Amino acid sequence: MKYLPLVWAALRRKPARTLLTCFSIATAFFLFGTLQGINVGINQAMKLTSVTHLVVMSRVNLGSPMPLAHAAQIRAVPGVTAVSPFNVVAGTYQSPKNPIIIIGADFDAMVKISADLIVPADQVAAMHRTRDGIIVGVTTAKQFGWKIGDRVPVHSTTTRSDGTSDWVFDIVGLYTLTQPDWATRIFANYDFINEAITTGKNQSIQFYVGISDPAKSAAISQAIDDRFANSPDQTATANEKDYVESTLRQIGDINFLVNGVVGAVMFTLLFLTSNTIAQSVRERTSELAVLKTLGFTDAGVQWLVLAEALLLALVSAALGLALAARILPWVTSGPALASQGIGALHVPDLVYGAAVGIAVLLALVSGVPPALRARRLNIVTALSGR
Numbered sequence: 125m126k127y128l129p130l131v132w133a134a135l136r137r138k139p140a141r142t143l144l145t146c147f148s149i150a151t152a153f154f155l156f157g158t159l160q161g162i163n164v165g166i167n168q169a170m171k172l173t174s175v176t177h178l179v180v181m182s183r184v185n186l187g188s189p190m191p192l193a194h195a196a197q198i199r200a201v202p203g204v205t206a207v208s209p210f211n212v213v214a215g216t217y218q219s220p221k222n223p224i225i226i227i228g229a230d231f232d233a234m235v236k237i238s239a240d241l242i243v244p245a246d247q248v249a250a251m252h253r254t255r256d257g258i259i260v261g262v263t264t265a266k267q268f269g270w271k272i273g274d275r276v277p278v279h280s281t282t283t284r285s286d287g288t289s290d291w292v293f294d295i296v297g298l299y300t301l302t303q304p305d306w307a308t309r310i311f312a313n314y315d316f317i318n319e320a321i322t323t324g325k326n327q328s329i330q331f332y333v334g335i336s337d338p339a340k341s342a343a344i345s346q347a348i349d350d351r352f353a354n355s356p357d358q359t360a361t362a363n364e365k366d367y368v369e370s371t372l373r374q375i376g377d378i379n380f381l382v383n384g385v386v387g388a389v390m391f392t393l394l395f396l397t398s399n400t401i402a403q404s405v406r407e408r409t410s411e412l413a414v415l416k417t418l419g420f421t422d423a424g425v426q427w428l429v430l431a432e433a434l435l436l437a438l439v440s441a442a443l444g445l446a447l448a449a450r451i452l453p454w455v456t457s458g459p460a461l462a463s464q465g466i467g468a469l470h471v472p473d474l475v476y477g478a479a480v481g482i483a484v485l486l487a488l489v490s491g492v493p494p495a496l497r498a499r500r501l502n503i504v505t506a507l508s509g510r
Contacts, residue, residue, distance in 0.1 A: 128431075138404070145400045146440040149486075152393045153444030153479055154451075156386050160478075161452045161471045176338045176363075177237045178345055180331035183358040189327035190357050192318075197351050203336050203344045208233035209328035211317050213291055215280030217268065224278055226293065226310050228317035229332070231259060237334035240302045247272075247297025255316045257296035261307030265298055272298060284320045291320075305470075338363070390482065398490035401433050426499035433491025434484065441483035445476060 180198065182188040195207045211228040231251050235241055243259060251257045260270060270276065278291045293312060301307045318325060335344050345361040352359045420428075449471045 141400060141403075142436070145397060145436065146443070148396055149393060149437060149440035149483075150444035150447070152389045153441040153483070154448045155389055155444075156479060156482070157445045157448030157471045157475055158452050159386055160475045161448065164472045164475075176239065176335065178333040178335060178341060178348070178361050178363050180333055180348060180359050180361045181329075183349075183360040186360070187329065189324055189329050190331070190359065192326040192328055194352065194357065194359070195328070195331060198331055198333055198348055201344060201347045201351065203340055203347075204333055205336050206230075206233040206236040206334035208237060208332045209314055210330040210332070211314060211321070211324065211328060213278060213280050213282050213312070213317055213321075215278040215282070215289075215291065217276065217278055222268075224310070226258065226278060226291070226312045226317070228312050228314040230314055231311050233334070234311065234332065237332050241299055242301065243297055243299035247299075250296035251313060254294055254296050255313055256293050258293040258310055258312045259297040259299055260295055260310050262298050262300045263305055263307045264310060265295075270295055272296065283322050285322050286320075333361075390486070394486060394489060397433070397437065397486060398493070401429070401436075401490050402494045404432070404494075422499045426495045429495040429498045430487070430491045433487040433495075437483040437487035437490075438480070441479050445471065445479055 180190075180194070182190055192209055195209050198204060198207050208230040209228075213226040213228070215224060215226075216222055217224045231248060235243065235248060247259060251259060258276065265271065272295050274295045276293045276295060278293065280289050280291055282291075283289055284291070299307055299311075333344075333348070335341060341363040345363070348361045349359050453470055
């Protein structure tokens with residue numbers, strides 16, 4: 125620690141260069157933390173997806189509504205155990221800065237379909253008694269400070285039959301999942317929303333379908349689609365896991381893309397940091413010679429240069445990761461993701477450990493060559509300016 129002032133003085137010698145290098149390294153580790161957080165989040169999402177239930181959407185356009193009458197025909201398919209339609213009220217809570225999405229569903233069916241959806245039976249019963257009731261994911265409830273018994277006013281773009289755009293819902297229950305951070309949806313009674321809206325009545329943007337045998341999901345999916353093959357509202361059905369995987373395949377191999385970007389950034393950063401440390405050592409050749417004259421050993425001078433590279437890399441990496449840890453949950457906690465049951469993403473603990481290793485490796489690779497030159501520095505030659 126007694127040599128830290130010397131290391132700090134070396135970094136302050138050219139403050140603009142040090143700050144720019146620090147900014148570059150911090151940016152690289154911000155990207156590393158953010159992209160790996162997204163990468164791990166996608167892998168977690170895939171683990172949470174299930175082959176035990178199906179998603180039915182419009183074949184023409186995945187976001188197009190389908191007739192509610194489809195639900196009865198889907199229930200009649202052998203192997204189907206439960207069906208829930210979906211409709212949506214999108215709006216804001218208290219402030220335009222708080223967008224919110226309420227999903228109208230058959231909650232009894234949702235409990236049967238999703239085995240990992242955990243909610244007390246008395247709260248499910250309360251949904252039957254309360255037409256404007258909602259059951260909220262524990263993560264969303266924590267975000268807004270909600271509790272059972274609270275009333276939630278929503279100003280929506282969805283106009284009601286009475287001509288207003290304001291909705292009020294009563295919280296009658298809270299649900300959690302096996303991974304609580306992803307309990308983000310808000311469920312209302314489908315019938316309540318369906319009766320109140322003026323457009324999109326008796327329609328569903330999706331159907332969630334429970335099945336008795338996951339091994340027959342492909343056959344049941346085909347049977348559902350066959351029912352509507354000659355209909356103007358044809359369907360595309362798949363189990364949730366296959367649906368998510370097919371969606372991700374449309375944008376390529378996520379792991380490859382993320383690792384490729386991070387690798388390219390780190391490779392470029394290696395040259396930048398190496399050049400910075402090397403230039404700093406060349407500019408301080410005479411100063412290093414003076415330190416040797418004052419009694420510093422060759423190894424001591426060498427470790428001063430390495431310590432400079434390590435301090436620069438570790439502090440910059442810490443700043444970048446701290447920013448990623450703050451930004452990533454914020455940008456991934458929007459209502460669009462929450463309505464899909466996706467919670468805020470975080471920088472995984474494993475990434476912090478990997479980042480420390482990468483920062484140390486970066487410092488060693490960029491700092492060892494100039495450190496060795498400092499170790500071999502000849503005092504007479506250096507002081508003579510040759």
